[in-house]
Amino acid sequence: MQPVSCTCLPTTLVTVIDPRTLREDPDVVRASQRARGEDETAVDKLLSLDSERRSSIAAADTLRAEQKQLGKQIGKAGGDERAALLETGKDLAAKVKAAEAEQSRASGEFDELHRRLPNIVHPAVPAGGEDDFTVLKHVGTPRELGFAPRDHLELGERLGALDMERGAKVSGARFYFLTGVGAQLQLALLNMAAMQAAENGFQLMIPPVLVRPEIMAGTGFLGAHSSEVYRLEEDDLYLVGTSEVPLAGYHSDEILDLSAGPRRYAGWSTCFRREAGSYGKDTRGIIRVHQFDKIEMFVFCRPEDAEAEHERLLGWEEQMLAKIEVPYRVIDTAAGDLGTSAARKFDCEAWVPTQQAYRELTSTSNCTTFQARRLGVRYRDENGRPQAAATLNGTLATTRWIVAILENHQQEDGSVRVPEALRPFLNGRDVLVPAGE
Numbered sequence: 001m002q003p004v005s006c007t008c009l010p011t012t013l014v015t016v017i018d019p020r021t022l023r024e025d026p027d028v029v030r031a032s033q034r035a036r037g038e039d040e041t042a043v044d045k046l047l048s049l050d051s052e053r054r055s056s057i058a059a060a061d062t063l064r065a066e067q068k069q070l071g072k073q074i075g076k077a078g079g080d081e082r083a084a085l086l087e088t089g090k091d092l093a094a095k096v097k098a099a100e101a102e103q104s105r106a107s108g109e110f111d112e113l114h115r116r117l118p119n120i121v122h123p124a125v126p127a128g129g130e131d132d133f134t135v136l137k138h139v140g141t142p143r144e145l146g147f148a149p150r151d152h153l154e155l156g157e158r159l160g161a162l163d164m165e166r167g168a169k170v171s172g173a174r175f176y177f178l179t180g181v182g183a184q185l186q187l188a189l190l191n192m193a194a195m196q197a198a199e200n201g202f203q204l205m206i207p208p209v210l211v212r213p214e215i216m217a218g219t220g221f222l223g224a225h226s227s228e229v230y231r232l233e234e235d236d237l238y239l240v241g242t243s244e245v246p247l248a249g250y251h252s253d254e255i256l257d258l259s260a261g262p263r264r265y266a267g268w269s270t271c272f273r274r275e276a277g278s279y280g281k282d283t284r285g286i287i288r289v290h291q292f293d294k295i296e297m298f299v300f301c302r303p304e305d306a307e308a309e310h311e312r313l314l315g316w317e318e319q320m321l322a323k324i325e326v327p328y329r330v331i332d333t334a335a336g337d338l339g340t341s342a343a344r345k346f347d348c349e350a351w352v353p354t355q356q357a358y359r360e361l362t363s364t365s366n367c368t369t370f371q372a373r374r375l376g377v378r379y380r381d382e383n384g385r386p387q388a389a390a391t392l393n394g395t396l397a398t399t400r401w402i403v404a405i406l407e408n409h410q411q412e413d414g415s416v417r418v419p420e421a422l423r424p425f426l427n428g429r430d431v432l433v434p435a436g437e
Contacts, residue, residue, distance in 0.1 A: 018369065018388075021120070022046060032121040035335035037129065042117060049110040056106045060099040067092050116223060119370040121335045122344035132334035133347075139318070140327030142351045147412045151354040152403040153285035156182060158414045160435030161402075162286065174275060174289045178399075181432055185402055186293060188425035190268060193295040193320060193397035197266035200316060202297060205267045207246035210237040215249035218375040220341030220367075227276035243267030244393040247298035252375040255386055262301035262309055266396065269294065285403065287359065292399035297364075299392040300377060306366050306390040313364040313394035314346050320396055321361065323421035326408045327351040329358050341367045350404035361401055364394030 022029055026043050033040040070092060074085045126134045156162030161182025167175040178186055194204055216222050216238045221229055230239040240246060247267045256263060271294050282288035297316065301309050314330070321328050333345040342365035349358035369388040372378070378386040409417040416432040423430055 018373070019050065019114075023050065029117075029120060032118075032335075035121050035125065035127045036118060036338065037336040038118065042113060046110065046113055046117065049106060049113060053103070053106040053110045056099065056103040060096065060103045063092065063096045063099050067096055115217075115374075118223070118338075118340045119220075119343045119368060121338065122366070124332070125338070125344050126332060126334045127336070128334040129336040130334070133331040133337070134334075136330045136332055136346070138327070138329045139321070140325075140351075142327050142353065143408065145353060145410075145412075149353045149407065150410060150414065151285065152406040155406045155410055155414065155416060156285070156402070158434040159406075159416065159432050161185065161406075161432075164285070171290075173283070175291060176286055176289060178402075180435070182402070184426060185405070185432075186399055188422055189324075189397045189401055189405075190293060190295055191425050192323065192422060194266065194268060196316065196320060196323075197295065197297065197396060200264075202264045202266040205243070205247065205250075205265050207243050207250070207267045207269055209240050209243075209246070209269050209272070210235075211240055211246055211249060212237060215252065215375070216240075216245060218252065219245050219248045219371050220339065220374070221245065223340045228274050230272050230274055239272040240269065241271050241273040242294065242393070243269040243271070243296045244298055247296070247393075248371050248375060248377075248391055251300060251377045254376070255378045255380060256300055256389060258300070258302055258379040258389065262299050262305060265298045267296045267298060269296070271398075286399060287403055289399070294398040295396040297392075297394045297396055300372070300379075300389045301392070302379065303369055303388070303390040306368060306392060309390075309392055310344065310346070310364060310366040313392055314348075317348055317362040317364060317394055317396065321348055321350070323419060324401065324405055325419040325421075326404045328361065333363075339365065341365070341370045343368045343370070350401075351408065352403065353407045353410075359400075359403070361398070361404060362395040365392065367391045367393070 022043070026047060029043045030040040033043060067089070070085060070089055074082060074089060077085050126132055150158075153162065153164065159182070160180045161178065163177040163179050167177050170177075198204055210232070213222070213236060216229065221241070228241060231237070232239070244267075246269075247265050250265070251263075270291060272291055275288055275290060286292070297313055299309055299313070318330070328348050328350045331347045331349060333347055338345055345363055345365040347360050348362040350361045351357075352359050368390050371391045372389040377389045377391070379389050381387050405419065405422075406416050409419065411417060411431075414434045418426055418430050418432060
């Protein structure tokens, strides 16, 4: 990959969706709000505030121009005329101050509501909530085990790979230790993902996992999902729930050179999530935990390239799933289940035998220009003018994959077959056997 060429810029105004879309095609924004189950009257309020904001800017500019012209007249005047002009200047100064205050109010109210508006949903996204997704395809057939399957926790404990009890003792509920072969298995998965990413032109990154508020807000995680985020109040920093956050901020307030195509990064990081609102859900094992490791793909590209890039990210995720040899399905997530920044999201869900259900292993989101507008990431178009870039992200491997590997490849004696593609990353080991055997 070629080095990134960029031009650094001063911090830009935090925006969300393109204000021109709001003004010129508000029905699209209203339809998106309805699909998400959000308040569409916010669009009308925004339009009203935008009108107030633009009027107040024009009024303040006119008064400042008058003030500047008056200053020139005062410089040329003398005697009684000068005194009269100075008196007029005082009145005009008061009007300018009042106009600037009105401009500040209108702009502040507009920006505050604008920041809370989620991204515009892609027209192909199904409407509805969590259960209203569309299944795009199934890959593979769940295996007929011929015996009562053990869940991943029992298998992990028998293999000496997982210790939930001591994780809880040390850190509390939803924490764990990966031990012995469990730690090796995670490292094998992540190294396999890192190798695949590098082979496909991604620049590998190990990013910081603490970020500033403006970076967390810029990616859209301090809105409806802010309860999921850990905050260090004394330092005013946030622990990231995905390396999407620091990677999105990597080029904040810059103009990127995208003439050679998309800029692709793959971040390896530990991730932290509070799992607020999930009380009583997935309390057994490591499906829903507070800390896990992940390799995340992240892309900056031109907006017109974003949909094709989204398909590529999904394809790379499916390549990884093929390597671990588990049955899975791909779903098009419904609008009401999308994150704030996503216009469209595809999930890959692996079959979990003991739950007789598909559970999410990967997701990839097209965030269009939503994050880049907030973070000031731009590129130059064919006319040399700066334009907002598009951003996309996608999971390439994470700790949760251990669940699918253990359960789908278990054998009756409690051993677990290692998928062939993973074996070179586990020193050629083809079977994991219970500890002590």
